[in-house]
Amino acid sequence: MNTSFFNYSRILKLSGAALMAAGILSLHHSPVMAFGHDKLKESLEQLTQPPPQQAPATQPAQATPTPAPAPSQRPAPKRSITNIAGNVYQFKNNFHNSVLMVTPDGIIFVDPINNDASTWLKAEVKRRFNQTVKYVVYSHDHADHISGGEVFADTAIFVAHERAKRDIIDEKRATPVPDITFTDKLTLELGGKVVNLNYVGRNHSDNSIVISFPAERVLHAVDFIPVKSVAFRDLPDSFIDEWVDSLKTVEAMDFDILSPGHGGLGTKSDVRAFRGYFEEMRSAVTEMARAGKSADEVVAAVTMDKYKSWGGYGSFIKANVRAMYERVQANRRGN
Numbered sequence: 001m002n003t004s005f006f007n008y009s010r011i012l013k014l015s016g017a018a019l020m021a022a023g024i025l026s027l028h029h030s031p032v033m034a035f036g037h038d039k040l041k042e043s044l045e046q047l048t049q050p051p052p053q054q055a056p057a058t059q060p061a062q063a064t065p066t067p068a069p070a071p072s073q074r075p076a077p078k079r080s081i082t083n084i085a086g087n088v089y090q091f092k093n094n095f096h097n098s099v100l101m102v103t104p105d106g107i108i109f110v111d112p113i114n115n116d117a118s119t120w121l122k123a124e125v126k127r128r129f130n131q132t133v134k135y136v137v138y139s140h141d142h143a144d145h146i147s148g149g150e151v152f153a154d155t156a157i158f159v160a161h162e163r164a165k166r167d168i169i170d171e172k173r174a175t176p177v178p179d180i181t182f183t184d185k186l187t188l189e190l191g192g193k194v195v196n197l198n199y200v201g202r203n204h205s206d207n208s209i210v211i212s213f214p215a216e217r218v219l220h221a222v223d224f225i226p227v228k229s230v231a232f233r234d235l236p237d238s239f240i241d242e243w244v245d246s247l248k249t250v251e252a253m254d255f256d257i258l259s260p261g262h263g264g265l266g267t268k269s270d271v272r273a274f275r276g277y278f279e280e281m282r283s284a285v286t287e288m289a290r291a292g293k294s295a296d297e298v299v300a301a302v303t304m305d306k307y308k309s310w311g312g313y314g315s316f317i318k319a320n321v322r323a324m325y326e327r328v329q330a331n332r333r334g335n
């Protein structure tokens with residue numbers, strides 16, 4: 001366990017009430033941050049200094065590291081920062097997308113992805129915008145999206161849903177534990193720009209949030225609204241019926257551009273299309289389950305041909321259907 005994790009773990013021990021008393025939190029019921037970034041960051045740092053007697057005197061001895069492959073043996077990562085609208089940019093790191101908003105007072109960045117990706121991004125935004133990252137927002141707790149946040153620990157405050165914090169701690173994610181959490185909604189303001197964070201219910205995880213940029217009419221949603229793509233694998237960590245509800249909630253929100261955690265940009269029609277996919281699959285699977293068909297029979301029959309052109313169909317359609325069958329069976333009682 002290294003020093004930086006130790007520092008962050010101290011934050012966990014601070015109750016919301018303690019932070020409130022320190023003048024830091026006014027978040028659960030207030031949609032707007034009451035304090036500027038710098039004061040907030042400073043206060044958090046004061047509160048999270050490790051007590052001297054607990055601070056390790058020296059770094060623990062390192063085990064002999066496994067030699068990393070030579071750079072020439074690793075495929076070069078594909079990375080880019082491209083404008084979506086206004087001051088909102090998409091960061092692509094191979095198959096993962098993040099989003100960032102650049103303001104005169106710094107950057108709000110969603111999902112660090114991993115240490116290498118964030119190290120690259122940190123240098124690139126300094127070069128392109130002469131800015132640093134002031135807030136890191138986690139879209140949900142899954143490691144492939146939120147690892148590497150420690151790269152920004154010198155300048156950023158970390159924000160996530162309350163239950164993401166729990167999973168980040170319990171699963172020992174390789175990223176800082178959130179400094180600030182919320183349950184329903186939170187608005188971040190920086191440099192005259194606004195980012196709205198909204199919890200829309202359980203779906204691909206129980207802590208996924210949507211990140212919206214109202215001025216740019218961009219909504220960023222990770223993993224629970226694939227754009228022209230089937231869902232990931234066997235729907236791990238997911239909640240089927242509530243997932244459909246959360247898609248309806250997003251459809252009722254005001255935005256034009258859908259920015260997903262993988263693949264290309266979409267629109268609101270892609271949310272409806274994915275809900276259609278999910279509802280059609282659920283209904284076909286439920287009908288066969290009621291007719292007494294086995295999991296294998298359902299997987300063989302429910303081929304969802306209408307969606308053959310979607311990303312991930314070849315790899316994941318059978319796993320999607322089998323997972324749907326298991327969830328349907330777990331939540332029904334036959335005659």
Ligand SMILES: [Zn+2]
Nearest residue numbers: 140142204223
């Ligand atoms: Zn995920």
